[in-house]
Amino acid sequence: NAGVTQTPKFQVLKTGQSMTLQCAQDMNHEYMSWYRQDPGMGLRLIHYSVGAGITDQGEVPNGYNVSRSTTEDFPLRLLSAAPSQTSVYFCASSYLRTLGGPDEQFFGPGTRLTVL
Amino acid sequence: SQQGEEDPQALSIQEGENATMNCSYKTSINNLQWYRQNSGRGLVHLILIRSNEREKHSGRLRVTLDTSKKSSSLLITASRAADTASYFCATESNYQLIWGAGTKLIIKP
Numbered sequence: 001n002a003g004v005t006q007t008p009k010f011q012v013l014k015t016g017q018s019m020t021l022q023c024a025q026d027m028n029h030e031y032m033s034w035y036r037q038d039p040g041m042g043l044r045l046i047h048y049s050v051g052a053g054i055t056d057q058g059e060v061p062n063g064y065n066v067s068r069s070t071t072e073d074f075p076l077r078l079l080s081a082a083p084s085q086t087s088v089y090f091c092a093s094s095y096l097r098t099l100g101g102p103d104e105q106f107f108g109p110g111t112r113l114t115v116l
Numbered sequence: 117s118q119q120g121e122e123d124p125q126a127l128s129i130q131e132g133e134n135a136t137m138n139c140s141y142k143t144s145i146n147n148l149q150w151y152r153q154n155s156g157r158g159l160v161h162l163i164l165i166r167s168n169e170r171e172k173h174s175g176r177l178r179v180t181l182d183t184s185k186k187s188s189s190l191l192i193t194a195s196r197a198a199d200t201a202s203y204f205c206a207t208e209s210n211y212q213l214i215w216g217a218g219t220k221l222i223i224k225p
Contacts, residue, residue, distance in 0.1 A: 031211075033213070035215075041217050041218075042204050042206075042216050042217045042218055043204070043206075043215040044215070045212055045214065045215075048211065059212075092159075099146075101146045102211065102213060103164065104161045104164055105159070105213065106161070107159045107160070108158055110157070
């Protein structure tokens with residue numbers, strides 16, 4: 001199993017450009033999520049999904065879009081990049097517990113994004 | 117705003133000593149999870165403790181949860197150089213995981 005894969009590993013954008021960060025998992029996990037991590041801070045939830053066709057907003061969704069057309073893939077789209085979006089982005093996936101809610105999270109290696 | 121707050125922000129101890137870090141949170145939760153992160157890499161899950169559990173062990177790790185005080189602690193016994201990392205707590209409620217800012221642990225040889 002490859003686990004959770006993210007591409008690209010590094011990306012530099014100019015202000016106003018758009019791009020898509022890719023995330024895929026091969027563990028048949030229902031739950032997938034995107035986080036950003038800024039220096040010296042914990043993770044902040046951007047968007048999450050509890051299954052194909054279902055997405056919802058986290059703490060910091062502004063400026064980002066997601067879609068979940070398949071169980072495996074959960075791309076994150078930056079609509080018009082801004083310097084404030086310079087960060088490390090992590091994708092994670094997990095099973096959903098029987099009573100609901102995400103279980104142990106499996107993380108991808110991250111994408112380091114710089115917006116000039 | 118971040119739900120969990122870890123304490124201390126940084127901890128430096130000698131190899132072989134025990135390390136204790138704490139996490140406080142604000143609202144009711146379904147479970148609390150602890151993760152380790154090495155040098156900006158992806159996070160690795162350590163332990164998940166459910167809201168109806170008070171203590172859980174995994175190898176050299178011991179986690180406690182006090183829902184009345186809205187706090188948790190992670191104890192690493194007999195620390196090793198490889199335990200040097202940042203440790204994060206995350207609380208889960210309403211399908212969302214909310215993270216603290218982490219404790220940076222340094223193990224001195």
